[in-house]
Amino acid sequence: MIDINLIREKPELVREALRKRQMDDAPVDRALELDLGRRDLIKQVESLKAERNAVSKEIGKLKDPAERQAKIEAMREVGERIAALDGQLHEVEAKLEALMAEIPNLPEARVPVGVDESHNVVIKTVGALPEFDFQPKAHWDLGPALGIINFEQGVKITGSRFYVLSGAGARLQRALIAWMLDLHIRQGYLEKYTPFMVKEAVMFGAGQLPKFADNLYRDHEEDLWMVPTAEVPLTGLLMGEILDEADLPLHYAAYTPCFRREKMSAGRDVRGIKRGHQFDKVEMYKFCKPEDSPAEFEKMVADAEQVCAELGLTYRINQLCTGDLGFTAQITYDIEVWAPGCGEWLEVSSVSNVGDFQARRANVKYRPADGSRPRFVHTLNGSGLGMPRTLIAVLENYQQADGSVVVPEVLRPWMGSIDVIRSET
RNA sequence: GGAGGGAUGGCCGAGCGGUCUAAGGCGGCUGUCUUGAAAACAGCUGUGGGGUCACACCCACCGGGGGUUCGAAUCCCUCUCCCUCCGCCA
Numbered sequence: 001m002i003d004i005n006l007i008r009e010k011p012e013l014v015r016e017a018l019r020k021r022q023m024d025d026a027p028v029d030r031a032l033e034l035d036l037g038r039r040d041l042i043k044q045v046e047s048l049k050a051e052r053n054a055v056s057k058e059i060g061k062l063k064d065p066a067e068r069q070a071k072i073e074a075m076r077e078v079g080e081r082i083a084a085l086d087g088q089l090h091e092v093e094a095k096l097e098a099l100m101a102e103i104p105n106l107p108e109a110r111v112p113v114g115v116d117e118s119h120n121v122v123i124k125t126v127g128a129l130p131e132f133d134f135q136p137k138a139h140w141d142l143g144p145a146l147g148i149i150n151f152e153q154g155v156k157i158t159g160s161r162f163y164v165l166s167g168a169g170a171r172l173q174r175a176l177i178a179w180m181l182d183l184h185i186r187q188g189y190l191e192k193y194t195p196f197m198v199k200e201a202v203m204f205g206a207g208q209l210p211k212f213a214d215n216l217y218r219d220h221e222e223d224l225w226m227v228p229t230a231e232v233p234l235t236g237l238l239m240g241e242i243l244d245e246a247d248l249p250l251h252y253a254a255y256t257p258c259f260r261r262e263k264m265s266a267g268r269d270v271r272g273i274k275r276g277h278q279f280d281k282v283e284m285y286k287f288c289k290p291e292d293s294p295a296e297f298e299k300m301v302a303d304a305e306q307v308c309a310e311l312g313l314t315y316r317i318n319q320l321c322t323g324d325l326g327f328t329a330q331i332t333y334d335i336e337v338w339a340p341g342c343g344e345w346l347e348v349s350s351v352s353n354v355g356d357f358q359a360r361r362a363n364v365k366y367r368p369a370d371g372s373r374p375r376f377v378h379t380l381n382g383s384g385l386g387m388p389r390t391l392i393a394v395l396e397n398y399q400q401a402d403g404s405v406v407v408p409e410v411l412r413p414w415m416g417s418i419d420v421i422r423s424e425t
Numbered sequence: 426g427g428a429g430g431g432a433u434g435g436c437c438g439a440g441c442g443g444u445c446u447a448a449g450g451c452g453g454c455u456g457u458c459u460u461g462a463a464a465a466c467a468g469c470u471g472u473g474g475g476g477u478c479a480c481a482c483c484c485a486c487c488g489g490g491g492g493u494u495c496g497a498a499u500c501c502c503u504c505u506c507c508c509u510c511c512g513c514c515a
Binding site: 045052242 | 476
């Protein structure tokens, strides 16, 4: 949620920001109009309430029955006017709130302006594209050949786009998750294990609702929504709280499965495990003071890079342009790793500074040490990393001519005696 | 799933239709005293909204929502959560 006061005071700035996102700026006019109506109604209804409060207090003290009765009747009338105006006010507020809830975050000034992903900017590439003296296979060939990815079983028990990991494949993914979490702990994050289902209010707070309801799975009978990313429950942890300045920053890391209903086009990303309705991810998340968020952002990007680097993967950082930014983000860097088998850069991480956008929705504040009034915190999130794609990259980069896969050094503590994944393992 | 009991400020806890402007205690802040500290004493100590150049002032909030009433922390309905007991369960 952006600040209604910002729209009121600097409407042009908001208009410009929305245009950069390829959006119509009509919501600005509508918000201004509703805000004006809202304040007008508040003035009316509150002055009536002040009158009623004062007179009701008098009534309590009045002895003369006639005088008392006259005032009661007068106030009954005032009460009716209050009820009518309150009704109008609620209506206007609901409209304004609904409108504000669908306005995306404003891009930072330094974000490159662009229409769509074709205008994203590669900031740096680390490592060289690996060379093979044989034709590297894609994971959808490697995995089944090694018996570690089974597409048929996933389809059998759940449906299209689901798969089963087996043996060393399942173990390799578990190793990645455990190793990543341990790395983030060393980087200063506190590990969290959260519910994988949350209430609607938490989905709203994290910015998933109401706009992206189509992409979420939910329980039909209860107010339970399956998380599309750990960012959601982590945002919710501090919902409605006022922290002390000394508590900040808070750095959290969490592993969760992620559930996304997104409708996927038939021709795109259909092969392999790159995109599914369920995937695992290790997430980094921060709550910090507003003035600290730019530095925290750079640090989080570096933390995600370290994961790629220690895995020995070639990666690049891609800055999203204004037209490609997510709903809640004011700046985002995607990290992509090279997958030599399928021959493409795979997005394994997306790191965003959300500013106070989620903090406003979830109402997370902190009280400055000088005792001044509470301010919204800033939040940041970043994958560290997304699982199936990291798994793809490991399999495709570490494959050998005979179809076996060498286990990266850092993962070996979790792989038992398996240093090389072969078809018989 | 069944039966009962609860939810009040940062914390504990009173209040059960008008003087609640929410008692009292604890904690915190400021001041007096002190070389300093402690103790004692005095004052202050929530959030959001409206309003104002800034004040003043006004409105709302006693778990959430709705209702009754001139007036609700207090009465009614409903939801959520917590506790106790029974049942079921990894």
